[in-house]
Amino acid sequence: MSQQLAKEISQRAAKAARAVATLSEADKNKVLQKMADAIRAHQDKIIEVNKKDLVAGKEKGLSDAMMDRLELTPERVEGMASAIEEIINLKDPVGDSYLLEERPNGLKIEKMRIPLGVIAMIYEARPNVTADAGALCFKSGNAVILRCGREAIESSKAIAEALHEALEQSGLPKDVITVVPTPDRELMTELLQQKDYIDLVIPRGGEGLIHYVSDTSKIPVIQHYKGVCHLYVDKDADLDKALAILLNGKTQRTGVCNALEGLLVHQDVADKFLPMAAKALGEKDVTIHADKRSVGYFDGADEIGDDQFGEEYLALEIAVRTVDDFDAALEHIQQFGSGHTEVIVTENDDTAKRFIREVDSAVTMANASSRFSDGGQLGLGAEIGISTSKLHAYGPMGLQALTTEKFVVTGNGQIRE
Amino acid sequence: MSQQLAKEISQRAAKAARAVATLSEADKNKVLQKMADAIRAHQDKIIEVNKKDLVAGKEKGLSDAMMDRLELTPERVEGMASAIEEIINLKDPVGDSYLLEERPNGLKIEKMRIPLGVIAMIYEARPNVTADAGALCFKSGNAVILRCGREAIESSKAIAEALHEALEQSGLPKDVITVVPTPDRELMTELLQQKDYIDLVIPRGGEGLIHYVSDTSKIPVIQHYKGVCHLYVDKDADLDKALAILLNGKTQRTGVCNALEGLLVHQDVADKFLPMAAKALGEKDVTIHADKRSVGYFDGADEIGDDQFGEEYLALEIAVRTVDDFDAALEHIQQFGSGHTEVIVTENDDTAKRFIREVDSAVTMANASSRFSDGGQLGLGAEIGISTSKLHAYGPMGLQALTTEKFVVTGNGQIRE
Incomplete structure (x- = not known):
C-alpha cells in the first residue's frame, strides 16, 4: 500500500513539475508573494496546530534543542513569510x-538552464x-515532495495548507x-525507489538519517554527513587574525557544521x-x-594519539596539533577533513593560493572564519x-543547484555528412 | 577476496588522484604526448594481444558487430594515438x-573548478x-578505474601498459x-560499493549493464539508457529541410542513440x-x-496503437504519428521521449523557441539533424x-563534466558577528 501511495504522490508531483517548469519569473514571484501573505494570514492556525506537535513532543521527551527547533512563535511565522519574500x-x-x-x-550551440523536475x-x-524548501523549489521551477519527521508533521501540514491556498489562487496544482x-x-x-518521477533527494538531519537515505535510495542523494572543519595557522600568519578566527570558529556557535573542530599550528609559530x-x-x-x-x-588538556583526530564535537571542544610544515597540514586535512570547509591564516599570498588550490574541500578559505561557510x-x-x-x-x-543545463542547437537545415 | 581487491584498487586510485589533481595543464599535456607516443611504439604488441581477444571472441561466437568493435588494426591503433593528441x-x-x-x-567569494577525483x-x-577514457580523465585531473568486459580485456591491458610506460617516464604512479x-x-x-574512494561511475553498454550498475552502485552513476529521438515537423516547417533532416536522422547511421526513432507531423502539413x-x-x-x-x-506500413510508440529500433524502422497541433507533439515527446535529443523543424521563430524552452531533453534542436547530438x-x-x-x-x-566547482573565500581576518 505504501508502494502504491509513493508512486501516486511521485507521479502527481512529476505532472505538477511540468506546470511550473516554464512559468516566467514574474509569474513565480506573484505566487511567492501570495504564499508569504497566506502564511501570515494562517498564523494563528499554524501556531495552534504547532501546539499539538509541542505537546506530543513533550510527551515523547524530545530534547530541549529539538523542542526549540519545533516551536513556532508569531515571530517565527513572520520569519517564514519574510524568508519567502527574500526568495522573491x-x-x-x-x-x-x-x-x-x-x-x-x-x-x-548554446546551453540553457532548466529545472531538475521533482525534488x-x-x-x-x-x-x-x-516553507523554505517549498519556496526555493518553486522559484527554481521544480515540484517538491516534503517528507517531514513525525515530530513536526502537523505543523508542516498546516504550513502547506497556506502554501496550497496560494497555489490554488494562482491556478496551479497543489501537487507542486x-x-x-x-x-x-x-x-x-x-x-x-521512485526514480522515474523524482530527480533528486536532499536529506537534512543526523548522520543516521543521511546514511539510511543514501543506502536505500535509487534516486541521486545530496550527501552531507558532517563538518569537521580545520583552521591551519601558517608560519606566516598574522597571529591576531588567527586568534580571532579561531575563537569565532569554535565559540560563536558550536552545534553547527561550519564550526571549527580542529586547529593545526605550524611548528615555527607554535x-x-x-x-x-x-x-x-x-x-x-x-x-x-x-x-x-x-x-x-x-591547562588540563587531554593528550590524543595520531589516529584520534577527525572528531565532530559540535560542542566547546577542539583538537589541536602542531605540524612540521604546510605539507603536513595538508596531509592532516586530507586524512581527517570532511570536505566541508577548511581555513588557512597566512599573510603569504603564495601559500594561501597553494592551500586554496590543493585542499579538497567544498569551501576553502584564506583569512576568514569558517562560520561564513553557508549559503x-x-x-x-x-x-x-x-x-x-x-x-x-x-x-x-x-x-x-536546483537546476541543470541542457544543450540547445539551432540550425537552418543542417544534416550530418 | 573480491572485496579486499576492490578496496585496494580504489584506495590506490584515490591516492593517485591526489598526484594528478594539481598538475599544471602544460605538465599534463607532456604526459599525454608520451601516452600517444607509447601507444604508437606498442602498436605491434597491442595488435598481437588483440588477436588473442579476437580468437577467443570467435570461439564464443560474438556477433559480427561486436567482433568489428573489438578488432584493432594499425589504423585503429594510430586512431587511438591521434585521439589522445586531440585531447591535448x-x-x-x-x-x-x-x-x-x-x-x-x-x-x-569565487568558484574554482576542480577534478572529481576517481572515475x-x-x-x-x-x-x-x-585509451580515450584514460586520457580524458587524466586531462581533467582525475584518476580512472577501467573495468573492461571479458571480450576486450587482454587488448585493454596491452593498451594500459603503453599508458603506464608514459606515466612512469613522467614520475607519476601507474594507479592514475x-x-x-x-x-x-x-x-x-x-x-x-567503494563510495569512500570512487566519485563517479560511468557505464557504457547495453541497457542491461546500465540497469545492473545503477541498481548495484553505492556511488553516483551517469545514466544513459536509450535514445528515442523524435523529429516534429511543424505546420510552419520548410518541408524540404524537414525531409533532409528526417532522412539523415533515420538512415545515415541506424545503430546509434542519436538516430531518429519517431516522426511527428502537424496535421496541417501531413x-x-x-x-x-x-x-x-x-x-x-x-x-x-x-x-x-x-x-x-x-505502402506496407504496419498500423500501431497509441501505446505502441516509444520503441528504440536501432534499425531502418521508424514510428510515424500525425498530431493535432504543437501541444500534442509536446505531449507525445513527454510521454515517449527518452530525454536524449528532440528536434523541431519550423520556420516560425516563436514556435522554435517554445519547443526549445518546453521540451525536456538533454539536447533540443531546431532545424538540424539529431545526428549532431554528440560531444x-x-x-x-x-x-x-x-x-x-x-x-x-x-x-x-x-x-x-569530469570536474566540479568549489567555493573559494578570501578575506583579511573577517569573523562573523
Whole structure:
C-alpha cells in the first residue's frame, strides 16, 4: 500500500513539475508573494496546530534543542513569510542561456538552464523547512515532495495548507508542493525507489538519517554527513587574525557544521600562538584534545594519539596539533577533513593560493572564519542544503543547484555528412 | 577476496588522484604526448594481444558487430594515438575560477573548478575506450578505474601498459589509470560499493549493464539508457529541410542513440509531407509503424496503437504519428521521449523557441539533424559518455563534466558577528 501511495504522490508531483517548469519569473514571484501573505494570514492556525506537535513532543521527551527547533512563535511565522519574500528577490536561474560556440557548419550551440523536475526533501523536526524548501523549489521551477519527521508533521501540514491556498489562487496544482501524509519509514523507503518521477533527494538531519537515505535510495542523494572543519595557522600568519578566527570558529556557535573542530599550528609559530590560543580558549571553557607536541601549552588538556583526530564535537571542544610544515597540514586535512570547509591564516599570498588550490574541500578559505561557510554568507541567498560529495553540487546549495543545463542547437537545415 | 581487491584498487586510485589533481595543464599535456607516443611504439604488441581477444571472441561466437568493435588494426591503433593528441588540444577546465561576488564585509567569494577525483568506467567490448577514457580523465585531473568486459580485456591491458610506460617516464604512479585485472561480476559489484574512494561511475553498454550498475552502485552513476529521438515537423516547417533532416536522422547511421526513432507531423502539413516522407523512406527500405491517421500514406506500413510508440529500433524502422497541433507533439515527446535529443523543424521563430524552452531533453534542436547530438559535433571535443538523467550532467559529457566547482573565500581576518 505504501508502494502504491509513493508512486501516486511521485507521479502527481512529476505532472505538477511540468506546470511550473516554464512559468516566467514574474509569474513565480506573484505566487511567492501570495504564499508569504497566506502564511501570515494562517498564523494563528499554524501556531495552534504547532501546539499539538509541542505537546506530543513533550510527551515523547524530545530534547530541549529539538523542542526549540519545533516551536513556532508569531515571530517565527513572520520569519517564514519574510524568508519567502527574500526568495522573491533572488534571481531565477531558469532559462539563462549562453553560447558555447558557433560551429563551422553554422550550427549555434548554446546551453540553457532548466529545472531538475521533482525534488524530495527529507527532514526532521524543523517545520520552517516546509516553507523554505517549498519556496526555493518553486522559484527554481521544480515540484517538491516534503517528507517531514513525525515530530513536526502537523505543523508542516498546516504550513502547506497556506502554501496550497496560494497555489490554488494562482491556478496551479497543489501537487507542486506535497507534504507526505505520514512520517512512517516504509512510505519514505518507497518514495526513495521512485526514480522515474523524482530527480533528486536532499536529506537534512543526523548522520543516521543521511546514511539510511543514501543506502536505500535509487534516486541521486545530496550527501552531507558532517563538518569537521580545520583552521591551519601558517608560519606566516598574522597571529591576531588567527586568534580571532579561531575563537569565532569554535565559540560563536558550536552545534553547527561550519564550526571549527580542529586547529593545526605550524611548528615555527607554535611557541607564540599556542599560549595565546590556550588563554583565549580557556576563558571560553573550551575543552582541549591535543597531540604530544601541543598538549603542554594547555591547562588540563587531554593528550590524543595520531589516529584520534577527525572528531565532530559540535560542542566547546577542539583538537589541536602542531605540524612540521604546510605539507603536513595538508596531509592532516586530507586524512581527517570532511570536505566541508577548511581555513588557512597566512599573510603569504603564495601559500594561501597553494592551500586554496590543493585542499579538497567544498569551501576553502584564506583569512576568514569558517562560520561564513553557508549559503546566506556566501551570497547565494537562502540555502536548501549543503553537499559534501562532489557530484552535481559541492558546498552550500542555492537556487542554481536546483537546476541543470541542457544543450540547445539551432540550425537552418543542417544534416550530418 | 573480491572485496579486499576492490578496496585496494580504489584506495590506490584515490591516492593517485591526489598526484594528478594539481598538475599544471602544460605538465599534463607532456604526459599525454608520451601516452600517444607509447601507444604508437606498442602498436605491434597491442595488435598481437588483440588477436588473442579476437580468437577467443570467435570461439564464443560474438556477433559480427561486436567482433568489428573489438578488432584493432594499425589504423585503429594510430586512431587511438591521434585521439589522445586531440585531447591535448582541448582546454583543461581545472583551476578555472570566477568571481561570484564581493560581500559587503569585504570577503571575496569565487568558484574554482576542480577534478572529481576517481572515475570508474564500466564498458564492454571496445578496447579504444581504455585509451580515450584514460586520457580524458587524466586531462581533467582525475584518476580512472577501467573495468573492461571479458571480450576486450587482454587488448585493454596491452593498451594500459603503453599508458603506464608514459606515466612512469613522467614520475607519476601507474594507479592514475587502472585496468581492473579480471572482468568477473563479483569484483565489479565490490568496486561499486567503494563510495569512500570512487566519485563517479560511468557505464557504457547495453541497457542491461546500465540497469545492473545503477541498481548495484553505492556511488553516483551517469545514466544513459536509450535514445528515442523524435523529429516534429511543424505546420510552419520548410518541408524540404524537414525531409533532409528526417532522412539523415533515420538512415545515415541506424545503430546509434542519436538516430531518429519517431516522426511527428502537424496535421496541417501531413497531406503534403507524408507522401514525401513515404517516397524517400521507401527508397531507403525503412520499415514504417504508423498511427491510424498516417498509415494510409505508406505502402506496407504496419498500423500501431497509441501505446505502441516509444520503441528504440536501432534499425531502418521508424514510428510515424500525425498530431493535432504543437501541444500534442509536446505531449507525445513527454510521454515517449527518452530525454536524449528532440528536434523541431519550423520556420516560425516563436514556435522554435517554445519547443526549445518546453521540451525536456538533454539536447533540443531546431532545424538540424539529431545526428549532431554528440560531444564532437557539439564542440566538446571527445566525449566520455552521455547523461540522460539531469544530475551533474545532462547530455554529452566532455572534460568539464569530469570536474566540479568549489567555493573559494578570501578575506583579511573577517569573523562573523
